[in-house]
Amino acid sequence: MTATALTTDRPAVSRRPIRHGRPLTWVSGVGFGVTMMWFSLLVLIPLAAVVVTATTGGWSGFWDAITNEQTLAAVELTVGTAFAVTVVNVVMGTLIAWVLVRDRFFGKRVLEVLIDIPFALPTIVAGLVLLSLYGPNSPLGVNIANTRTAVFLAFLFVTLPFVVRTVQPVLAELDRDVEEAAMSLGASRFTVFRRIILPSLTPAIAAGAALSFARGVSEYGSLVLLSGNLPMKTEVTSVRILSSIENDNLDSAAAVATILLVISFIVLVVVDTLQRRLVRRG
Numbered sequence: 410m411t412a413t414a415l416t417t418d419r420p421a422v423s424r425r426p427i428r429h430g431r432p433l434t435w436v437s438g439v440g441f442g443v444t445m446m447w448f449s450l451l452v453l454i455p456l457a458a459v460v461v462t463a464t465t466g467g468w469s470g471f472w473d474a475i476t477n478e479q480t481l482a483a484v485e486l487t488v489g490t491a492f493a494v495t496v497v498n499v500v501m502g503t504l505i506a507w508v509l510v511r512d513r514f515f516g517k518r519v520l521e522v523l524i525d526i527p528f529a530l531p532t533i534v535a536g537l538v539l540l541s542l543y544g545p546n547s548p549l550g551v552n553i554a555n556t557r558t559a560v561f562l563a564f565l566f567v568t569l570p571f572v573v574r575t576v577q578p579v580l581a582e583l584d585r586d587v588e589e590a591a592m593s594l595g596a597s598r599f600t601v602f603r604r605i606i607l608p609s610l611t612p613a614i615a616a617g618a619a620l621s622f623a624r625g626v627s628e629y630g631s632l633v634l635l636s637g638n639l640p641m642k643t644e645v646t647s648v649r650i651l652s653s654i655e656n657d658n659l660d661s662a663a664a665v666a667t668i669l670l671v672i673s674f675i676v677l678v679v680v681d682t683l684q685r686r687l688v689r690r691g
Contacts, residue, residue, distance in 0.1 A: 463663035474664035483649040491625030494564040502572025510580045532630025540634045555637030563631040572617030579613040612684045619680040
């Protein structure tokens with residue numbers, strides 16, 4: 410029998426398309442509809458209203474609002490400080506998570522509770538605490554009130570838990586046997602961390618970094634007392650938006666808010682894309 414005959418007699422194998430997920434049942438459809446309606450009422454519709462308000466005065470009015478010298482200074486300070494704080498949080502947050510998971514020491518449970526204080530504490534109270542410690546009457550002798558350092562410190566305070574709390578559970582679930590096997594084969598601790606632990610933690614670190622950046626960009630309460638809200642110096646975008654609203658300039662306030670939305674959206678999309686690629690490779 411020839412190769413041609415073998416090929417002819419072989420039954421054709423039909424390739425079925427790969428389906429990702431199952432079609433929605435009526436119960437799932439109702440749940441999906443309720444979810445989208447709830448999400449639209451809380452997020453999509455308000456965001457759309459902000460964008461529409463920003464364009465009420467036309468493109469020229471929107472452009473004038475976002476290119477205003479005072480607005481640009483506020484955006485630069487806010488985004489730049491939030492980015493710098495995020496870098497610090499990635500390093501220190503990962504280190505704190507490592508200590509909480511891998512080390513045993515007296516007062517560990519107290520530290521676990523203290524990490525979450527910025528989550529529970531009202532931001533205006535956080536500003537009062539920071540002003541008491543680092544203001545004109547500081548018991549430490551450090552006065553950074555009405556400076557850009559105050560803005561950095563306030564951002565750092567309110568964003569501290571994000572990286573810690575995203576990295577900590579992932580680190581706790583890592584298999585220690587793999588690390589011990591690598592070290593038994595001659596790998597150094599640094600090599601184990603770089604080649605085994607860090608790749609597993611990177612998606613969690615990226616998620617915490619995105620949350621930290623978004624939280625910093627939107628911060629207001631902790632800055633009111635400490636930064637002084639000085640135009641062109643320590644004024645952040647949230648304060649700039651409030652000033653525009655108080656001056657009955659809703660179009661300008663919405664324009665600045667739209668810029669923040671765009672910046673935050675871009676950052677979140679980039680981080681989400683990075684996470685997906687890392688998960689696929691892992």
